[in-house]
Amino acid sequence: MIPIELEAEKKEILKRYKHLLKVSKLKDNKDKKLIRKAFDTALEAHKDMRRKTGEPYIYHPIEVARIVAEEIGLGATSIVCALLHDTVEDTDMTLDDVKRMFGPKAEKIIDGLTKISGVVDHNVSLQAENFRKILLTLSDDVRVILIKLADRLHNMRTLESMRRDKQLKIASETLYLFAPLAHRLGLYSIKSELEDLSLKYTEPEIYEEITSKLKKTKAVRTRFVNQFSLPIQKALQEQGFNFEIKARTKSIHSIFDKIKNKHVSFEEIYDIFAIRIIVDSAPEREKADCWNIYSIVTDFYQPSPDRLRDWISTPRANGYESLHTTVMSPTGKWVEVQIRSQRMDEIAEKGYAAHWKYKEGGEESNFDTWINKIRELLENPESNAIDFLDDFKLNLFAEEIFVFTPQGDVKSLPVGATALDFAFEIHSQVGERCIGAKVNTKLVPLSHVLNSGDQVEIITSRKQKPNESWLDYVITGKAKSKIRSALKEDKKRIAVDGKATLEKKLKKLKIPFTNDIIKDLLSFYRLPSPLELYYKIAINKVKLGKLDEVTYEGSKLVWNKPEQKINTSKQFEEALRSKGQADEMLVIGEDMEHFDYKISPCCNPIPGDEVFGFITISDGIKIHKTNCPNAVQLLSNYAYRVVKARWTSQEQIAFLAGIKVTGIDDVGIVNNITKLISMELNVNMRSISFDSNDGIFEGTIMVFVHDTRHLTDLIKKLKNVNGVINISRIDTA
Known part of the structure; x- marks a missing residue:
């Protein structure tokens, strides 16, 4: 590299380091020296490395440390660990070196941030194991996850330089785990940015469309906010409040969610922005001041009674406190108004870090309660990393309900929780012995879904024990993991008999009881494990009579009927291994000799859609759209089973696609739609169903098309039919 460029890079590195020191606001010289030492160590360790963008690798740790200091608000130890977070994984530095130079605390945090390496069994998801490792550190030191979030945020901000398949994998992981984690730790701005950046790569066209619409409507929004807040501003000044009014625009991902889930257009979303009133109050005056401001706002604008949310009296589990109301503006638009104190606002923006700053005299807050719940969940972590992640995710994004015990204690549970969830929330032994419950003095079954405000009394019996069907009744991670571990213990007890039966049978056949034989x-x-084998023998699901047809040759079992031994998992591993070696593109529509693939019914991809192949254990390769409802989970947990795929031009083959049509019911409208599809456009229909209700019709049409261009053309023409208001593609029939 040209010396001038190297010199410019050195200056830039130094400039970034100085900016890091400035935003970290450290007073203690000892801390500054420690950060300088960490910076020098990281600079030396990464000196010959470059990022995919071509810039020096050290930019990344400096930027992660800046996010940790400025955007999350953590202190010196976290900044040191952020600077060193990739050294053990990517350079010759070891954890012992870190411990010697920076102490045991830093060593523990960096160990939590270092990915698991080495070859793992092909049936195990390395991604899921790594997620699990990070999550298990949560009960020891939350800083591991906060630094990991900062690392992920910087990677997402610089994702443009990565290959498309890598972009999809990283964006899916972010949506699957990191954004929900940021939400649960109260880091709202980071959560929103992670979601928006993920959408940029998973749904680029939609992202661009929403971004441009937000830009176009910005001036109108600003004008509206100024007019709306003017009378409130005057009234608050007259009352002597020290306050600030901000306008908060909804994140791109939230807008996309609303469009998708509520089936509305961008223009129809009424809460694209909210007005936030932040008041500077003494702690003992906060609640009264917020309600006074609420009273002033509703003097000017009519509130919607069912849109009042009081998170000051009952804060969310992550410590979030605010008073939300939706009021009608003079222009006939609903506007959300959020009222909170400066302390509440800082906790809402900085989450966990601000929570510690304001914590008083050791009193336990909702956030501590949540961390304690997580600790319980981690006490006996599910051995299957994917199940563990699914259980954990259940506790991340759920909205809450508040339920009372017979003594009047409040318990918070996720929406959709059942009487059985509540029993496990009280104590795992109460859960395991639960036979029913009384909700508001009425007897209900274990599966009864609770509502906010219910008073619940649990009925137990010593004879009761968990069974498999209980897993269908519960939604909390705590209940699921406790039921699973109870079932596992039960299984182990029964498996002892099965093992004894097998030993007896093998002894009779003069076959030794060794690991190879098992x-x-x-x-x-x-079967997946010896425990499963012994258990199934004990409950007579596995017949040992087949062992009579076996011969023992040179420490191996040989079956006299070899055709019985078809091993799909072996073929599956073979497919994975060859995928790893070849890493070739699966071309859909070519000669199908090499790969047996199927179009996945969950998203019905058609040529022109961006797709990937997924190697299933027993069903060949399934083709999914990159924005399939299941894509995030598949790409997050099983990226090692994903193959790149593209279409060939297939004018001759027709693919099934679904269209949803809504509009104003009129005589002959269905006839006009079907005539246009079959006669003018020459498209074959497989099925059509229309439903009319109070002058509005809704229909689903399944049609055969060649590719996305053909489908887009069809949708465009259908939009011109008189009476059709909305038309969209749907994934499944």
Whole structure:
């Protein structure tokens, strides 16, 4: 590299480091020296490395440390660990070096941030194992996750330089786990940015469309906000409040969610922005001041009674406090108004870090309660990392309800929680012995879904024990993991008999009881673990009579009927191994000799859609759209089973696609739509269903098209039919 460029890079590195020191606002010289030492160490360790963008690698740790200091608000130890977070994973530095130079605390945090390496069993998701490792540190030190979020945020901000398949994998992981985590830790601005950046790569066209519409409507919004807040501003000044009024625009991802879930257009979303009133109050005056401001706002504008949210009296689990109301403006638009104190606002923006700043005299807050719940969930972590993640995710994004015990204590549970969830929330033993419940003095079954404000009394019996069907009744991670571990203990007890039966049978056949023999049996009976084998023998699901047809040759079992031994998991592993070696593109529509693939019914992709292949255990390769409802989960947990795929030009083949049509019911409208599809456009229909209600019709049409261009053309022409208001593509029939 040209010396001038190197010199410019050195200056830029120094400039970024100085900016980091400035935003970290450290007073103690000892801390500054420690950060300088960490910076020098990271600079030396990464000196020959470059990022995919071509810039020096050290930019990344400096930027992560800046996010940790400025955007999350953490202190010196976290900044040191952020600077060093990739050293153990990517350079020759070891955890012992970190411990020697920076102490055991830093070593522990960096260990939590270092990915698991080495070859793992092909049936195990390395991604899920890594997520699990990060989550298990949550009960020890939350800083690990906060630094990981800062690392992910910077990676998302610089994702443009990555390959398309990598972009999809990283964006999906972000949506699956990191954005919900940021939400639960109260980091709202980081959560919104992570979601928006993920949408930029998973749905680029939609992202661009919403962004440009927000830009176009910005001036109108600003004018509206100024007019709306003027009378409130005057009244608050007259009353002597020290306050600030801000306008907060809804994040791009939230707008996309609303369009998708509520089936509305961008123009129809009434809460694209909210007015936020932040008041400077003494702690003991906060609640009264917020309600006074609410009273002033509603003097000017009529509130919607069912849109009042009081998170000051009952804060959210992550510590979020605010008073939300929706009022009608003079122009006939609903406007959301959020009222909070400066302390509440800082906790809402900085989440966890601000929470500690304001915590008084060791009193336990909602946030501590949540961390304690997580600790319980982590006490006996589910051995299957994917199940563990699913259980954990249940506790991240759920809205809450508040339920009372017979003594009047309040318990918060996610929306949709059942009487059985409540029993496990009280104590795992109460949950395991629960036979029913009384909700508001009425007897209800275990599966009864609770509502906010219910008073619940649990009925127990010593004879009761958990069974498999209980997993269908519960939604909280705590209940699921406790039921699973109870079932596992039960299984272990029963499996002891099965093991004894197998030992007896093998002894009779003069076959030794060794690990290799057990492996052969697992392969023959297609079972995942010895525990499963012994358990199934004990409950007579596995018949040992088949062992009479076996011969023992040179420490191996040989079946006399080899055709029985079809091992799908072996073929599955083979497919994964060849995928790893070849990393070739699966071309859909070519000669299908090499790969057996199917179009996935969950999203019905058609040529022109961006797709990927997913290697299933027993059903060949399934083709999914990159924005399929299941894509985020598949790309987050099983990226090692994903193959790149593209279409060939297939004018001859027709693919099934679904269209949803809504409009104003009129005589002959269905006839006009079907005539246009089949006669003018020459498209075959597989099925059509229309439903009319109070002058509005809704219809679903399944049509055969060649590709996305063909479908887009069809949708465009249908929009011109008189009476059609909205038309969109749907994934499934």
